[in-house]
Amino acid sequence: MNRENVVDGHVILCDVEKGRAERLHGSMPARKMDPVTYWMCAAGMGILEEKWIPRTPEDLVSALDEAGVTRGVVSSAKALYADDPEDLRAGNSAVREAVERYPDRLYPCFAVHPGFPGESVGQMKLFRGEGRREGPGMLCMCRGMEGWDEEGSVSLLQELLDEGWGIVRVQTFYSWEVEHLLSLAKRLPRMRFVFPGEWGEGMEALAACPNVYVDTSGCTSFLVETFGPIVEAFGSRVLFASGFPVWEISLVKSMVERVVDPELIPEVMGTGLLRLMEEGKGR
Amino acid sequence: VIIDIHAHLPRPGEYLTGLGVYDGRVGSLVEITVEAGVDRVVFSDNHATRADIPEDIVKGNEIVEEAVREFPDHIGGACVVDYRWPELSIEEFTRRVVEGRCSVVGEICSYHQGEVTRALERIVEEIVMHRVPMIFHASFQEDVAVVSTLAERYPEGTFILAHMGGMRGWKAGIEAASRFSNMYVDTSGIPLFIRGVVETAVRVLGAEKVLFATDFWLDDVHAAVQRIKKVDLPEDVKEKVWWKNWVALVGDEKK
Secondary structure (H helix, E strand, C coil): CCHHHCEEEEEEECCCCHHHHHHHHHHCCHHHCCHHHHHHHHHHCCCCCHHHCCCCHHHHHHHHHHHCCCEEEEEEHHHHCCCCHHHHHHHHHHHHHHHHHCCCCEEECCEECCCCHHHHHHHHHHHHHCCCCCCCEEECCCCCCCCCCHHHHHHHHHHHHHCCCCEEEECCCCHHHHHHHHHHHHHCCCCEEEEECCCCCCHHHHHCCCCEEEEHHHCCCCCHHHHHHHHHHHHHHEECCCCECCCCHHHHHHHHHHHCCHHHHHHHHHHHHHHHHHHHCCC | CCEEEEEEECCCCCEECCCEECCCCHHHHHHHHHHHCCCEEEEEEHHHHCCCCHHHHHHHHHHHHHHHHHCCCCEEEEECCCCCCHHHHHHHHHHHHHCCCCCEEEEECCCCCCCCCHHHHHHHHHHHHCCCCEEECCCEHHHHHHHHHHHHHCCCCCEEEHHHHCCECHHHHHHHHHHCCCEEEECCCHHHHCCCHHHHHHHHHCHHHEECCCCCCCCCHHHHHHHHHHCCCCHHHHHHHHHHHHHHHHCCCCC
């Protein structure tokens, strides 16, 4: 396939310090931690050598090169796991700087947080003013949806829609979070939702929502029995994404290419996300 | 030489990654693994590892033995046991490994998480007595804790931690294997998916304690082989991971 169209929908800049990972590790029950948190803990707590941790945009671009991927949609771990508005600002600034440094290789994925709605909308207004609407905004719920405020999230997303941001990537990891996502998708049919999916309860209902897209970074295992049904249910609404460095880009790419129907490969590997981003910024 | 020490037999009608529906011919699995570059593969039956009833284990182990009988040069057999049925498990171990064609025990998926039960101990004691390696599935830190307890309690046993402990346990798994000389890790699952994990295991544990595995047919054998080929390690180290460590553990397993 045309290499120009291979887009990794989710790569993460690891701008978190060791103390953050240790705090997360200490505060989350083992079975409730998500893959990103686990990865950060392992990296931050020293078992992974520094050379495996993508701290800089150069590290991400190098990883994309190795895997034969032309572009990546970059998020900041600090913003994804924001403890306060300052984390959100710092993480989003890091994303902006990364994209400025590699405008032809990286798309931004700025984070928004239902816990900090004023700061989130303020930053999106700022980025919109700079003309940076080519990437999806991200509603950050990485640390689980405990204390989930649906009305607050709907209100925030509605404001983002009004500001012209038409795509949101929602971090979900557990079946009970899928219910929340389903509710959001139904209440905001104009918003396009991307989520990292693994087959489980509630997936059929999500697949029935035309404004819900699934990316491949959520498959904590690429078991045929969990990944295959996702592909069958979502069809061309499956988007290639690795979640690097949590998952290795080349391996996820190779698996997706082997499982997905050859006719859908171009769509899944990049053109689908590019079109989605184009549509999402036209509001 | 590449030996995949941890793979699973599908049942007819099940879907293989990128390869379509399994027609029940073990020969087709041999072709797939050979095409991927694997010279020998140790299969356990996937249904037996998730048994609902004791008969699932017997049937699964029977299928594995038959596959070994049909392709002795390419297929090795792993006998599934289950702590819920200790008597049956010991019978199966005796029949399939001590007297039969299987050479190892695993993948042991069903055990009480976070706790070593007496039933599991009884099975493990029998296996240790015959000095046969055991492959334990692990996804969580609690699973790693169980295997660590066994490794400590039975120093003459050989314990292989599948997936290095899994997504929620690989860091704990590598650390545990560094504490026990009789605890090894395999590369299937998470270590294949996360950059630096195989290299980290080799750095922390030494190359002698890392064994190549794919978890085929659940995961893609082609992708797994290619991934390890790209791992940032010297070729002599990779040779240990590919096959030498396994041969050192089980010798000539062909029966």
